[in-house]
Each structure stands twice: as structure tokens, then as C-alpha cells.
Amino acid sequence: MELARFVLDAVPAAVIATDLEGRVISWNRAAEELFGWTAVEMIGIEIPVVVADGDGARDRLVARALRDGSAEATTKRQHKDGHDIDVSIRLGVVRNAKGVHDAWAVLCRDTSSQLQTASRLDKSQAELVLVRRLASLVQRILQDLDLSSVLQAIVQAGVDLLDVDSGVVSLEVRPGEFERMANVNIPGDLAGHEIVPGEGLHGRVLETGEPIVIENYDNWTGAVSAFKDRGYHASIAVPILRDDRVIGGLSLHSANPDRRFEPEEVDILALLADYAAVAIGNAETYRTVLSERERFLALVGAMPDGLAVVEAGLVTAWNVAAARLTGHESSDVLDRPPPLDLDAASVGVEVPVPGGRTRWIETVCSDLPDAGGQVYLLRDMTEQRDLERAKDLFFATTSHELKTPLTVVKGLASTLHQHWERMTPDDRMEALETIERRAASLDRLIERILVGSRVQAGAFHVTQTPVDLRPVIDDMVKGFCAAVGPEHVLRTELPDALPLVSGDRQALDTVLGHLLENAIKYSPDGGEVVITARRADDRLVVDVLDDGIGIEVDIDPLLSPFVQGDGKTARRFGGVGLGLYIVRELVEAQGGHISAARRAEGGSCFSFTIPLWS
Numbered sequence: 001m002e003l004a005r006f007v008l009d010a011v012p013a014a015v016i017a018t019d020l021e022g023r024v025i026s027w028n029r030a031a032e033e034l035f036g037w038t039a040v041e042m043i044g045i046e047i048p049v050v051v052a053d054g055d056g057a058r059d060r061l062v063a064r065a066l067r068d069g070s071a072e073a074t075t076k077r078q079h080k081d082g083h084d085i086d087v088s089i090r091l092g093v094v095r096n097a098k099g100v101h102d103a104w105a106v107l108c109r110d111t112s113s114q115l116q117t118a119s120r121l122d123k124s125q126a127e128l129v130l131v132r133r134l135a136s137l138v139q140r141i142l143q144d145l146d147l148s149s150v151l152q153a154i155v156q157a158g159v160d161l162l163d164v165d166s167g168v169v170s171l172e173v174r175p176g177e178f179e180r181m182a183n184v185n186i187p188g189d190l191a192g193h194e195i196v197p198g199e200g201l202h203g204r205v206l207e208t209g210e211p212i213v214i215e216n217y218d219n220w221t222g223a224v225s226a227f228k229d230r231g232y233h234a235s236i237a238v239p240i241l242r243d244d245r246v247i248g249g250l251s252l253h254s255a256n257p258d259r260r261f262e263p264e265e266v267d268i269l270a271l272l273a274d275y276a277a278v279a280i281g282n283a284e285t286y287r288t289v290l291s292e293r294e295r296f297l298a299l300v301g302a303m304p305d306g307l308a309v310v311e312a313g314l315v316t317a318w319n320v321a322a323a324r325l326t327g328h329e330s331s332d333v334l335d336r337p338p339p340l341d342l343d344a345a346s347v348g349v350e351v352p353v354p355g356g357r358t359r360w361i362e363t364v365c366s367d368l369p370d371a372g373g374q375v376y377l378l379r380d381m382t383e384q385r386d387l388e389r390a391k392d393l394f395f396a397t398t399s400h401e402l403k404t405p406l407t408v409v410k411g412l413a414s415t416l417h418q419h420w421e422r423m424t425p426d427d428r429m430e431a432l433e434t435i436e437r438r439a440a441s442l443d444r445l446i447e448r449i450l451v452g453s454r455v456q457a458g459a460f461h462v463t464q465t466p467v468d469l470r471p472v473i474d475d476m477v478k479g480f481c482a483a484v485g486p487e488h489v490l491r492t493e494l495p496d497a498l499p500l501v502s503g504d505r506q507a508l509d510t511v512l513g514h515l516l517e518n519a520i521k522y523s524p525d526g527g528e529v530v531i532t533a534r535r536a537d538d539r540l541v542v543d544v545l546d547d548g549i550g551i552e553v554d555i556d557p558l559l560s561p562f563v564q565g566d567g568k569t570a571r572r573f574g575g576v577g578l579g580l581y582i583v584r585e586l587v588e589a590q591g592g593h594i595s596a597a598r599r600a601e602g603g604s605c606f607s608f609t610i611p612l613w614s
Contacts, residue, residue, distance in 0.1 A: 012366045013377060014108040017094065017299060022046045025103065026299075034087070034110055036080025065091040066101075070304035070321070074111065086112040090304035097294070105302045132369050150279040151182040155250070158272050159184045162265050164254040165231075169276055170195055170202045171240070171248035178206060178248065193226055200224035201237045205249040211238045211270065213261050217253070234259035236266065240273045242280065250276060306361075306378030311368065313337055325361055325378050327353040342376045348385065360385040462504035462589045466613040469540065470498045472505065473531055476512045480520070487526030490516070494533050500613040501540050507586040508610070514579040515544040515606050522604070523548030539592070539609040547603040551596055583608070 008015055008028040014035070017026035023046045027039040057073060064071035070092040076084045088111045094103035155167040166185035170178045178195040180186070180202075198207040204222055205212055214220045217232040232253045240248035250273045306322030308315060315338055318330040328339045340351060345363040353359050360382040366375045412431045420428070477490050484490065501508075512531075519529045527547025534541050580594075587594045587608045594608040 010366065010369060010375065011377075012364055012375075013305070015299075015303070016106040016108065018104045018106065020102065020104070031108065034079075034085065034108060035077065061089075061091055065093055065104075069093055070302070072304060077108075085110055092302040092304045094299055094302045096298070103299075105299050105304075107304055147279055148182060151276060152184075154272050154276050154279070155182050155184050158250065158252050158269055161268060162236075162252055162261075164234075164252045164259070165256075167250070167252040168202070169240070169248065169250045170206075171280065172246075178202070181248075187230075190227060190230070193224070200227065201235055201251050202249040205237045205239050205251075206246055209239045209241070209246045211266050212236070213266065215260065216257070231255045233257045234261060236261045236269060238266065238270045238273045240276050240280075242277045247280065248276065249273075306376075308338065308342060308376040308378060309368070309373065310338055310342065310376065311373035316373075322378050325359060325380055326351055342374075342378075345378070348381060358382075462507045462586065464502045464504065464590065466500040467503045467505050467508060468498065469501055469508065469533060469542070469610075470494060472508055473512060473533070473542075476509065476516060477531065480516050484520055485526075488520055488523065489526075489528045490530075491528065492531045494531075498533055499535060499540060501610040502613045503590045503592075503610050504586075507590060511583050511586050511608065512542075512544075514583045515608075518579055518606070519544055519546035519548065519604070522546065527603070535612075536609070538612050538614075540612060541607055541609050544606045545599065545603065549604075550598045550602060551604050 008026065009030075011028065012030060014031035014033075015026070015028045016024060016031050018024050023044055024042045025044075027037075027042045031042075032038050057075075061071050061073045070090060072088060072090045074086070074088050077087050079085055088109045090107045092105040092107070093101050094105050096102045151169050151171075155169050159165070159167045166183070168180050168183045168186055168191075171181045173179050176197070178197070180191050180193075180195070183191050195206070196203050198204060200222065201212060201214070201217070201224075203224075212235075214235045215233075217223055217235045218228050220235075233256060234254040235251060236253075237249055237251035239246045240250060250269060252269060303319060303321055306325045307317065307319045308322050309317035314335055315333045316335070318328075318333045320330075323329045323333075326339060333339055340349060340361075342363050343365065345361055346365060348360055348362045350358045351361050359380055362379055362381045364377045364379075366377075367373070368375055412435050416423070416428065416431055423431070473492055473494065477492055481490050516529065516531075523529065523546045525548075528545075529547075530543075530545045532543045532545070584594050587610070591611045592609045594606070596604060596606045599605050
């Protein structure tokens with residue numbers, strides 16, 4: 001258990017494990033730092049596995065995790081001190097050796113301060129020395145069957161790490177009787193001094209089971225006379241616990257009268273005391289550690305983020321998520337150099353994956369507690385990168401789309417103002433019509449941006465009422481027929497009567513308008529645009545078919561903001577990439593669903609469903 005805790009504490013992310021009832025069974029140090037609650041406070045406490053269930057988000061996330069092995073959600077969590085934290089929660093299924101789902105693994109990240117989190121992962125040299133020394137102790141505890149030598153190493157480690165002069169470890173040799181089993185720089189007459197529970201530093205710790213920090217031993221009311229005036233000024237002692245029972249004590253002493261022990265040093269000494277407890281029951285503990293190690297490996301394997309361990313330039317661990325992200329299976333990677341430059345990937349690297357696609361991966365590195373090794377967390381940042389690119393393109397495109405009609409309007413207005421008398425009536429009318437068209441185009445662009453902003457902010461609300469879609473479709477087609485050129489033919493294929501749907505007329509008008517405009521825009525060579533409608537169970541299905549360029553990318557990216565239908569970075573068509581995003585949000589707000597497909601005869605078919613009025 002200590003080994004698992006030690007390794008989990010080295011992982012630079014909050015890793016939490018719960019049983020199927022939601023009770024915490026593992027809460028690493030990063031979780032303590034992120035949320036403020038200690039493992040002692042959280043172990044055994046039943047908490048929500050993921051986000052709050054007020055809107056069904058928890059159930060949906062759990063269902064996705066059960067289906068796919070892992071799932072992710074973003075939400076807000078509250079720190080122990082009361083302030084909110086924006087976090088990304090990834091939930092993974094943990095299965096035992098028989099393949100039975102018996103636990104959950106939850107990985108949490110503070111998404112509001114990724115740069116600060118990354119900087120905290122950079123360990124200082126002093127912290128590395130501490131971790132390496134503790135790792136060495138763990139290895140010795142697991143391998144060395146000589147209890148006295150292990151205890152001696154623990155005391156020596158405490159003396160070295162906390163920069164003190166001496167130390168002692170005492171153990172229960174018989175019920176109620178304790179002896180000093182190992183020491184550093186303790187005179188022989190004091191090393192054999194009797195330990196009485198309640199008396200002296202060790203006796204007090206053995207009786208209370210609580211850590212003790214003393215600034216000056218000689219002035220301490222509980223001091224044993226034999227230890228007075230022997231140069232023990234600042235002293236610190238912690239209990240050694242096994243199964244919640246005190247079985248010994250570990251103390252350190254400084255001859256420096258100005259020495260003061262900090263709370264972090266108490267924690268370090270408590271950790272060393274835990275190691276001593278492990279060493280005491282070495283044979284039994286060794287078997288327990290092996291079992292916990294297997295469970296830990298299963299937890300790592302179930303982590304939603306990729307994890308890779310590289311030692312001496314060779315991969316020694318490569319979990320399932322790392323294989324999924326990179327396309328390289330563990331059998332092809334283990335005991336070989338990494339298949340990609342994991343250090344360079346700290347700022348992002350593009351990795352080809354099966355299917356002719358690429359994935360943008362970023363890594364976070366943390367040194368292992370032994371020389372020559374690193375732990376890498378691999379995260380798929382493709383969506384975030386694409387969104388940033390799309391936003392940059394959105395701003396560039398928007399400025400262009402706004403500037404072009406304004407330039408034309410300004411130029412024609414200036415021409416009319418300066419040359420009105422010399423212009424023919426036909427020239428004036430043509431200029432005014434151009435100004436009107438450009439102004440209408442500018443109005444549509446601004447309206448689309450405003451609607452998109454309202455939709456993204458959740459400020460666009462729909463009201464479900466009974467709606468007859470036939471007049472809505474007919475009016476929309478008539479309006480577009482008057483506006484498009486002869487190269488486009490718009491028509492409908494509707495049954496004589498359509499059932500009433502449960503929707504918002506304004507929202508449905510917006511949806512049809514966007515889909516018709518989209519069909520016309522992406523049919524640059526003209527052709528037919530056809531609207532059909534049909535009943536399917538308790539829903540009405542509306543199809544918008546065109547003879548245009550067709551869909552070159554999956555539907556899901558098209559439904560994101562700032563993405564255009566041709567799927568290219570350099571946009572062939574105008575617009576800011578908000579139309580289909582608005583359509584999706586409005587359709588789903590009315591309880592419907594949108595889909596798209598490439599037609600075999602060419603062009604695209606966009607379909608949406610709306611529930612029937614009941």
C-alpha cells in the first residue's frame with residue numbers, strides 16, 4: 001500500500017479511486033493539493049464519482065465510461081477553503097484480474113491554471129533528492145529481509161534529509177515493552193535506556209500516538225533526566241503505526257539551539273515511520289505490496305490519459321491510453337526507444353494515427369525517483385488546438401467579411417455623393433441596389449455572430465408550441481427563390497399534410513434558413529436544392545438535399561463553432577463558420593437531432609428531427 005501511495009504521489013495529476021458505491025479508496029497528494037482535503041479526510045467517504053447529477057451529466061458520463069472505458073467532463077469543484085476550481089474530470093473503469101469492473105479511476109486537472117500546474121511539476125533539486133532517497137528506502141524495504149539494517153537505514157535517511165545530528169527508532173518487543181532498535185549518533189548509555197510509556201519523548205509518543213515537536217529538550221517538562229544536558233535541543237518524534245496501533249516511535253534530534261522543525265518535516269518523518277512499519281512485517285507486507293502493485297498497475301492501465309515510463313532511454317511502461325493516442329501498441333514499444341520525441345511533445349507534436357488522420361499530443365514530464373527515468377503523461381489536445389486555430393481563423397475571416405461590404409458601401413456612397421449629377425438614373429439605381437445587397441449581407445453576418453454568441457452563452461431560449469412546418473418551409477423557399485440566381489432551383493417534396501411538431505417557430509425558421517443558405521453556398525455551380533419531410537415514429541424528419549461539393553469531413557467537426565464545411569484551413573467560401581453550430585444548438589434545444597451525409601449522386605443531405613406535438 002505504501003508503494004502504491006508513493007508512486008501515485010509522484011504522478012503530477014490528481015488521481016482518485018473509488019469503489020462502485022462511490023467511496024474513496026485512493027486519494028493522492030496531487031488531489032490533496034488541488035482540492036485541499038487530505039487523504040485521511042477523504043478515504044472511506046462517499047462522494048459523487050463525477051460531476052453533479054442535477055442535469056443528468058453524471059449519469060451520461062458514467063454511461064460513456066462504461067461503454068468506452070473512459071469519459072471526460074469539465075465542471076467546477078470547490079476547494080476546501082471555499083473558492084471554485086475549474087477542473088477537467090476524466091473517469092476510467094478499473095477491472096480486476098478477472099476482467100470484472102470493481103472500481104473507478106478519476107483523474108482531475110485544474111484547467112484554470114495549466115501553466116501554473118505545469119510549473120509546479122518541475123521538481124526542485126532538493127525535492128528530487130528527497131524523492132530519490134525515499135525511493136531507495138522503498139526498494140530496500142522490499143528487498144532487504146534484515147529488519148535491523150532497514151531500520152538503521154530509515155534513521156540515517158531521516159538524519160540526512162532533515163539535516164539533524166542524531167535519531168532513534170524504538171519498537172514494541174513484547175506487549176507493552178519497547179526497546180531502541182536502531183540509532184544514529186546516540187551514546188551507548190542512552191541507547192539502552194529503558195523506555196516507559198508516558199515518560200520522555202518516545203514514551204509520550206507511544207502513549208498518545210501523536211507527533212511531538214520540541215524546541216528545546218532541556219526545557220521541556222516531560223524530559224528524562226538522563227537525556228538532559230546532552231546536547232539535544234530541537235527534537236521531533238512520530239509514532240510508528242500498524243493497523244492503527246502504536247508499535248514504536250521514530251525521533252530526530254538537533255544540537256543546533258536555533259533549529260526549528262517545520263510541518264513538512266513532520267510529514268517526512270511520519271512517512272519514514274510508515275516505511276518502518278512496513279519493514280517490521282516484511283514478509284507479510286511484501287505479499288501485500290505485490291498485490292497492491294498489481295492493483296496499481298490496473299489503475300494506471302485504466303487511466304484515461306496516456307502514461308509512459310522511460311528509463312535509460314527505453315520504454316518500460318506504456319498504458320492502453322498511450323497506445324490509443326499514438327497508434328503504437330505496448331508490445332511494439334516496450335524495451336525500445338519511444339516511438340516519438342516525448343520531450344519535444346511538451347509543446348505539442350502531431351502524430352499520425354490509423355485512418356489517415358493526425359492527432360495533436362502534448363506531454364507533461366516528471367522525473368522518476370531514481371536516476372535516468374521519467375514519467376510522461378500524454379494528453380490528446382487535438383480538439384483544443386483545432387478550436388484555437390478555428391478561433392484565429394474566425395477573427396481573421398470576420399474582419400474580412402465585415403470589411404468587404406463596408407468598403408463597397410463606402411465607395412459607392414462616396415461615388416453617389418460626389419458624382420450624382422453626372423451619373424445616369426440606371427447607374428444610380430445599380431449603385432443603390434449594390435449598397436442594399438451589401439448592407440443586407442452585413443446585417444446577416446452581424447445577426448449570425450450575435451445569435452452564435454447568445455447560443456454559446458446559453459442565452460438563446462426556445463419555447464415549445466405546436467407548429468405546422470409546411471407554411472414555414474413554403475415561406476422560406478419562396479423567400480430564397482426570390483433571392484437566388486437562375487442557376488439554383490429550389491423546390492419541396494412534402495406530403496399533403498404534415499403533423500404538428502413541438503418546437504419554436506422562430507428557432508425552426510432560423511434552422512431552415514441556415515440549412516438552405518448553406519446548401520446554396522456550397523453549390524457554387526448551381527443545381528437543385530430540395531426540402532423533404534416525413535414522419536418517423538414520434539418525430540418529423542426534415543431533409544435538405546443539394547447538388548453541391550458534398551461533405552469532406554465528419555459531421556461532428558462541422559457542428560462546432562468557427563468550422564466550415566470544406567474542412568480546409570484556407571476558406572474557399574465566405575462566412576465565419578457559425579451556421580451549422582447554431583443549427584445544432586437550436587435543434588437540440590427543441591429535443592431534436594441533426595445529421596449529415598454525402599449523397600451517392602453528389603452533394604449533401606442535412607437532416608434534422610423534431611418531436612411531434614402531443
